[in-house]
Structure formats: C-alpha cells, structure tokens
Amino acid sequence: MIALLGYGKTNQALLKLLNEQKTQCIVLDDCIVEEKKDERGNVFLPSVQRSKISPSLEIPSPGIPPSHPMILDSQNLVSEYDFLLKDQKQIWISGTNGKTTTTEMLEWILRDFGGASGGNIGTPLASLVAQEPKIWILETSSFSLHYTHSVFPNVYLLLPVREDHISWHGSFEAYQKAKLSPLVRMSSACTALIPREFETYDEVLQSQAKIITYESSLDLARAFGFELSKISLSEPFLLDALLALCGAKVLVGRDLSEKLADYRIGAHKIEEFYDQGGRLWVDDSKGTNVDATIWALRAYREKKIYLILGGDDKGADLHPLFEELINYDVEIFGIGSNVSKLQKLSVDFEIPFHPCFQLECAVQEISLRHSLESVALLSPAAASLDQFSSYKERGELFQKMAQVLGKSL
Known part of the structure; x- marks a missing residue:
C-alpha cells in the first residue's frame, strides 16, 4: 500500500493517477479529523495516526516540512519526482527568484518542440504524465529537491540563491544544499548552469555534469552567443530570459531568442498600473523574499516610494532589505504576521513606518499620500499564507482597492 503524506494539490493529482492505475492509497493529512474510506477504496486518516500503518512506500506533499511527525515516523519515503520520473527529457529550474518566469519562458519557446511545464507551478507532476510531453519543463522547489534522491534532469538551471524558506529547511545552508543536490546525481551527458559563487562547493566539485557558471546576464550571453540587444527585457527578467534561452x-541546439519577441511577463511580477487619477501603483505580490523586493525597489530609485511589506517571512533575515532601503526615499506600511518585526527594524534603521496589519488599511493610508510623482509598491518580501490563500489573491485585492480609491480622487 502507498501512503500519501499530505493532501494538497500535488498529492490530489497523484491519488487520481494511482487510482486510474488501479492502485489504492492511504492518505494522511492534518485536516482530516476522522478515518474514512472513499468509493475507490482509498483510506483517509488524520496525520496523527501515521504510526498505525506500515505502507510499502510513502510520498510526501512537497510542502510538508521534514520536522513534521508524519515525516519523522516514515520509513520508506520517496518524492513524487523519484516516483514518477524516469528517462523523460527533463529540464529543471530552481533558485530563489525567477523560477516561475524562467519556466514560463521555456514553455513558450519550446512549445513547438513538445515542451510542457509543471511541477511547482501550474500542472502537477502527476497530471503532466497524461500529457506525455517530449520535453518536461519543471519548476522545482527546494522542498521537492530535499525529498528527491535518485532522479536528475538533463539540464539544470539554477537561478541565484538567496535567503528563503529558512523555517522549513532549518538553515540557509540546508536550503543551499537542497538547491545543489541534483548536481551530485547528474551524469557527464547532463548540463548545469549555476551561479559562480557555488563553483567551489562540494556538490559542484563532485558532479560529473558539464557545469557552466555565471555572475550576470552578460556572462550567459557571451557563453552561448546571444545578443542582448535582441532581447527586449530588463533585469531581473533579462536573467530569467537568458537562462531559458x-x-x-542545450536541449535543441538552436538559438530561439526570436520566440521571446511576443512573450509577456505574468501577473503580480513588478506589474505596473495606473488609477484614474494617473498615479502609479506596482503589484509585485510575487515578491515573497528579500531579494525579490530589492530588485523591485531598484526600478523606482528616483521616486518617493510607499512600500507595503509584511506577511510570513519564513524566518528570513530582513537586515539586507533594510540596508538597501536606507538608500531610498521610502515609507513602509506593514501588514501581516511580522508587523512587529518590521516595525523594530524600521526604528533601528530610522525609516518611517506605519503599522497597518491589513492590506486594505495599507492601501487606504497610501492613497492619502500618493501623488503623480510617487509610486505605491506592493512587494512584501514575505509569503501571503498568513492572511491570503495565495500571492495571487493578495495582488488582486491590492489592484482592486487601488482602482476603487483612485475613482474617488
């Protein structure tokens, strides 16, 4: 019997696939309050009952942390990657910021070659099985990498790695180790593009893969013969584009940069819009860590910035962000579960701070101050799940409220 630990989107898709293959499962989840059985014979149990079962295989939802009792009690743990992937042509994309954009760009430029994306975004891995793509383009989180121990990609694209998910991994070093882990398994037929700062790490030195290091978009353009003038994107999206290209x-042996000409950056990523009064608002709700917010800030260095920060910062050190903020004309409007932490840092760095707690309050307070010469920026440097179902919901509420308040001018 296979046990699925956690019943989020990933394992819901996996259960459906296994049932189609006539395999029954045991599902354990914190949200299940009592034992039940469905019409397919699957058994659903509260997670606290993990010790009562002896499955032959256990597959965790990627978001379940290694400190969870279900994981600690497990004996035969494998990731969905180890379970589902075999000899498919695969390209994995990981890093801290830009994974989703790079993955979307790759699917866009490889769609004529049978490429399809999934993994951490969009289509769950189990659902991608039915599509049978010629090229598997997988956004791969540090959570999935932590649990994966046997399979590896043909091509691995690692974006810059900055502090994130510290509370899940336990330390920044463990987070980095997860990001580098595929390199140890990759063969000499594989290629990895990684930040140059990792070139002396053990995982890199032990790897048999062809490893290409970079510090900038220019490094990648030079290494692969691309002309930056033909790519109409600025940073941070330029780096995403270069890695995708x-x-x-590497996979198809061709320069496909012309296919990016009609690509458009997705929603909630430094997404600019104007209210009816002509004031500039920027939805960067996807900016869920310090590095992403720093990139967003740099685009508006010459303006007065009204910045909305806050949420679940996942235990990250926020000092680098505040060290950046002292170079700007900025006021902070704090929301979410880490308001007190943000307020203390604002006092320490002598940056004006407004404890709003709720996004609605922050947008209202900003609207009272905002002008044609300033910018209102939602780039929280934190995850959204303390108050919202997703960064998308947070961004949509921000845009809706900004437009409503703009009409009242």
Missing part, C-alpha cells in the same frame, strides 16, 4: 539551446 541557454537551457533551450
């Missing part, structure tokens, strides 16, 4: 060139 490099990965595609």
Whole structure:
C-alpha cells in the first residue's frame, strides 16, 4: 500500500493517477479529523495516526516540512519526482527568484518542440504524465529537491540563491544544499548552469555534469552567443530570459531568442498600473523574499516610494532589505504576521513606518499620500499564507482597492 503524506494539490493529482492505475492509497493529512474510506477504496486518516500503518512506500506533499511527525515516523519515503520520473527529457529550474518566469519562458519557446511545464507551478507532476510531453519543463522547489534522491534532469538551471524558506529547511545552508543536490546525481551527458559563487562547493566539485557558471546576464550571453540587444527585457527578467534561452539551446541546439519577441511577463511580477487619477501603483505580490523586493525597489530609485511589506517571512533575515532601503526615499506600511518585526527594524534603521496589519488599511493610508510623482509598491518580501490563500489573491485585492480609491480622487 502507498501512503500519501499530505493532501494538497500535488498529492490530489497523484491519488487520481494511482487510482486510474488501479492502485489504492492511504492518505494522511492534518485536516482530516476522522478515518474514512472513499468509493475507490482509498483510506483517509488524520496525520496523527501515521504510526498505525506500515505502507510499502510513502510520498510526501512537497510542502510538508521534514520536522513534521508524519515525516519523522516514515520509513520508506520517496518524492513524487523519484516516483514518477524516469528517462523523460527533463529540464529543471530552481533558485530563489525567477523560477516561475524562467519556466514560463521555456514553455513558450519550446512549445513547438513538445515542451510542457509543471511541477511547482501550474500542472502537477502527476497530471503532466497524461500529457506525455517530449520535453518536461519543471519548476522545482527546494522542498521537492530535499525529498528527491535518485532522479536528475538533463539540464539544470539554477537561478541565484538567496535567503528563503529558512523555517522549513532549518538553515540557509540546508536550503543551499537542497538547491545543489541534483548536481551530485547528474551524469557527464547532463548540463548545469549555476551561479559562480557555488563553483567551489562540494556538490559542484563532485558532479560529473558539464557545469557552466555565471555572475550576470552578460556572462550567459557571451557563453552561448546571444545578443542582448535582441532581447527586449530588463533585469531581473533579462536573467530569467537568458537562462531559458541557454537551457533551450542545450536541449535543441538552436538559438530561439526570436520566440521571446511576443512573450509577456505574468501577473503580480513588478506589474505596473495606473488609477484614474494617473498615479502609479506596482503589484509585485510575487515578491515573497528579500531579494525579490530589492530588485523591485531598484526600478523606482528616483521616486518617493510607499512600500507595503509584511506577511510570513519564513524566518528570513530582513537586515539586507533594510540596508538597501536606507538608500531610498521610502515609507513602509506593514501588514501581516511580522508587523512587529518590521516595525523594530524600521526604528533601528530610522525609516518611517506605519503599522497597518491589513492590506486594505495599507492601501487606504497610501492613497492619502500618493501623488503623480510617487509610486505605491506592493512587494512584501514575505509569503501571503498568513492572511491570503495565495500571492495571487493578495495582488488582486491590492489592484482592486487601488482602482476603487483612485475613482474617488
């Protein structure tokens, strides 16, 4: 019997696939309050009952942390990657910021070659099985990498790695180790593009893969023969584009930069819009860590910035963000579960701070101050799940409220 630990989107798709293959499962989840059985014969149990079962295989939802009692009690743990992936042509994309954009770009430019994306975004891995893509383009989180121990990609694209998910991994070093872990398994037929800062790490030195290091978009353009003038994107999206183009060139042997001409950056990523009064608002709700917020800030260095920060910062050190903020004309409007932490840092760095707690309050307070010369920026440097179902819901509420308040001018 296979046990699925956690019943989020990933394992829901996996259960459906296994049932189609006539395999029954045991599902354990914190949200299940009592034992039940469905019409397919699957058994659903509260997670606290994990010790009562002896499954032959246990597959965790990627978001379940290794400190969870279900994981600690497990004996035969494998990731969905180890369970589902075999000899498919695969390209994995990981890093801290830009994974989703790079993955979307790769799917866009490889769609004529049978490429399809999934994993941490969009289509769950189990659902991608039915599509049978010629090229599997997988956004791969540090959570999935932590639990994966046997399979590896043909091409691995690692974006810059900055502090994130510290509370899940336990330390920044463990987070980095998860990001580098595929390199140890990759063969000499594989290629990895990684930040140069990792070139002396053990995982890199032990790897048999062809490893190409970079510090900038220019490094990648030079290494693969791309002309930056032909790519109409600015940073941070330029780096995402270069990694996508490099990965595609490794896989298909061609320069596909012309296919990016009609690509558009997705929602909630430094997404600019104007209210009816002509004031600039920027929805960067996807900016869920310090590095992402720093990138967003740099685009508006010459303006007065009204910045909404806060949420679940996942235990990250926020000092680098505040060290950046002292170089700007900025006021902070704090929301979410880490308001007190943000307020203390604002006092320490002598940055004006407004404890709003709720996004609605922050937008209202900003609207009273906002002008044609300033910018209102939602780039929280934190996850949204303390108050919202997703960064998307947070961004949509921000845009809706900004437009409503703009009408009242």
